[in-house]
Amino acid sequence: MKIALLGLGQVGRSVLKILAENRTYYEQRFHRKVEIVVAADFHHMLHSEEGIDPQRLLYYKEKGDIWGTGYTEIDRETLFEREFDVLVDLMPATSDGLRARDLYLGSFSQSRDVVTACKSGLANFWPEIMKSAVSSGRQIRYEATVAGGVPFFSFIQQCLRSSIVTRILGQVNSAANFVLLNIANGETFDHAIEEAGKLGILEANYHFDTLGNDSAWKTVITANSVFGSKLKVNDIIFEGVEGLSPEVADLKYTRLLADTEIQDGKLVASSTLRKLEPSDPLASLKGTGLGFTVYMKGRAPLTVLEFSDGPTETATAVINDLLLL
């Protein structure tokens, strides 16, 4: 499997690190050879028919300039002239999602599958992107867009086929909830942002996290993927975590939660601040923890928890998508 890896931020670099470590394991266990033939950051797009060594690329990226790797620099316009199977989009979100939409439609029309960790394209243009994938006979996988490294879509798609999902309640954005917990503990907003930045869990523009856009995107993608809706961000109620203080609200069990539910045959979706019961398993998540509870018709709900999440975990979601293609 030849991939074009676009975006070498925190998640992109973690993908390189994991591929460097686990490539042989994937080959032995799943008979899948994941080979990077195109890699790009903001400054350069590099190409090698023989494959780009992830370790080497990572070394130069961390030193400051991937051009030093010696791989051939190519014009971004010529991307689809290169031979590869899957486009991997790990670039920063833009609020309108146009960049991502155009890239995915372009990929499908050029017979490439897509794996993405980027939310805004899917959250703004879900019907158009899915229709294009189907009509081109291509696949798009997006595990990393919701709940970081917690298996979410693969869990629902592969593990819960026999059950009819009626509701998903999730703590799916670590940055916003990390800030919330810090404020609950008496820290300032600015301090929390600084700490979140160090952990690599912030969007390039952190207001996407703290104003609630990121969680709203995730809610919309969840609703559309699981319940077959065609929602856009402006169709749902969402809020963020800016301007809160522990004096004005009891924040200890308050979380920014994505909630999508079928009520009387109608889908209700929101991404808002909610107070959990202390006994709710989601309330046990601290720091950068993520998790969700799935409710299903006629059977007990299931909860999946990850007690800390970061770029490494999100990168495992990206690679799992590649191995499921």
Next chain:
Amino acid sequence: MKIALLGLGQVGRSVLKILAENRTYYEQRFHRKVEIVVAADFHHMLHSEEGIDPQRLLYYKEKGDIWGTGYTEIDRETLFEREFDVLVDLMPATSDGLRARDLYLGSFSQSRDVVTACKSGLANFWPEIMKSAVSSGRQIRYEATVAGGVPFFSFIQQCLRSSIVTRILGQVNSAANFVLLNIANGETFDHAIEEAGKLGILEANYHFDTLGNDSAWKTVITANSVFGSKLKVNDIIFEGVEGLSPEVADLKYTRLLADTEIQDGKLVASSTLRKLEPSDPLASLKGTGLGFTVYMKGRAPLTVLEFSDGPTETATAVINDLLLL
């Protein structure tokens, strides 16, 4: 997909109920028509080329005799002369596992796949059964053998491909832990068994649960499936929950746990009574709850919890296997 459903105990009847309710949904969503063409309990084996109606079969089973359905009774010896794709084994365990082994090898040699909820065959003859499946080009799926309705093997196989699993710690048998919690609360062993029976979570011979065999089987299947070992039950240390009293031990956080772990490159597996930290997410499981934590190389662990489990949940695991084939 045509199936032969063998065993109409608690789990078998739940499979019938779910198929009656969800068959149309499966057809619409996954384009899979699950059709029962052979069904058997201890007394009769019935056959219908046009398909056995699960609702009708359930009605007569609960009334007492499936012969009343009017479907053709056939000789068990002629099972493989019937046209079907998957043999579904929901029959009671035998401690030696011979019955199950012979049935699966027979299925593979007759070009049928197998879905099973029965542990003892796999726990006693794993290498032989897997070798036979591979050499016949058939599949065997066994989601329901471990942790009831909690997605376990599908979770590891589909959602965690990109990570290298190093340890799985699980509360995977609801009956034993239900008895344990009841004793911790001051109930008698006999009372706990009676209650567990009402919930439908006991093996036909309940000593398989309370002496620890069932959990040991699950531990062995986990080890062999996830870590590629060839263990048998007698290769691991296991214990049960008989003869305990709250006076002799602090049982509040004690659980019967299946633990399989790679330590210094070597697999260590056990199914023993262990005291959990009160903050361990598995300690939050009460009653018939089940769950497990997966530890992986270089990334945060994941925990999956189900706060109550019973035949319905186990039946969803059986049907999920059918939909994954």
